[in-house]
Amino acid sequence: xxxxxxxxxxxxxxxxxxxxxxxxxxxxxxxxxxxxxxxxxxxxxxxxxxxxxxxxxxxxxxxxxxxxxxxxxxxxxxxxxxxxxxxxxxxxxxxxxxxxxxxxxxxxxxxxxxxxxxxxxxxxxxxxxxxxxxxxxxxxxxxxxxxxxxxxxxxxxxxxxxxxxxxxxxxxxxxxxxxxxxxxxxxxxxxxxxxxxxxxxxxxxxxxxxxxxxxxxxx
Numbered sequence: 664x665x666x667x668x669x670x671x672x673x674x675x676x677x678x679x680x681x682x683x684x685x686x687x688x689x690x691x692x693x694x695x696x697x698x699x700x701x702x703x704x705x706x707x708x709x710x711x712x713x714x715x716x717x718x719x720x721x722x723x724x725x726x727x728x729x730x731x732x733x734x735x736x737x738x739x740x741x742x743x744x745x746x747x748x749x750x751x752x753x754x755x756x757x758x759x760x761x762x763x764x765x766x767x768x769x770x771x772x773x774x775x776x777x778x779x780x781x782x783x784x785x786x787x788x789x790x791x792x793x794x795x796x797x798x799x800x801x802x803x804x805x806x807x808x809x810x811x812x813x814x815x816x817x818x819x820x821x822x823x824x825x826x827x828x829x830x831x832x833x834x835x836x837x838x839x840x841x842x843x844x845x846x847x848x849x850x851x852x853x854x855x856x857x858x859x860x861x862x863x864x865x866x867x868x869x870x871x872x873x874x875x876x877x878x879x880x881x882x
Contacts, residue, residue: 738809743854750849751830753837759827760834763816772838782838785859798839802864804856807832
């Protein structure tokens with residue numbers, strides 16, 4: 664076979680291969696296929712089916728009151744609204760404290776390896792230094808229940824039962840001399856406890872502390 668014929672046959676094979684490649688890339692019959700900036704064919708860009716989007720996202724599910732109940736643990740401290748059922752005595756609180764609190768707060772809540780004292784300091788807000796304890800600082804006893812339930816023990820918050828929190832509250836209030844040794848705390852008795860610093864706060868009546876709830880047509 665002559666060299667001219669071999670060259671002609673080679674050109675024919677190359678052209679056929681190119682046409683087949685263009686057809687596979689969607690570029691055949693309608694012009695040159697689109698390419699990237701580096702020359703890579705991108706395929707045909709003709710009309711194609713488009714799936715319609717939903718009218719709005721369909722994530723999650725509606726929240727029920729039962730779903731919210733586990734998170735709705737706030738207590739209105741002046742009157743105790745929101746305190747759960749349960750009860751606990753000073754004696755029971757002493758036992759719970761020894762099992763779950765003494766490692767951080769020390770014996771008789773007088774201060775330990777992590778926290779300072781939770782006893783005493785009553786009346787210290789009028790001078791210096793001020794000693795911050797539940798007895799010296801809290802104006803309402805339910806604050807103590809609310810804080811213990813939310814935050815303690817430090818490494819296992821919200822693991823105490825309502826009975827345990829009531830018992831611990833009774834024990835700490837007794838250590839501060841606020842309730843007697845036979846006191847029992849529950850949703851009815853705790854709001855009635857008169858805290859030593861009950862009248863030691865002023866109502867903040869500045870305009871920027873006031874807010875009105877708005878549920879529709881809010882400005």
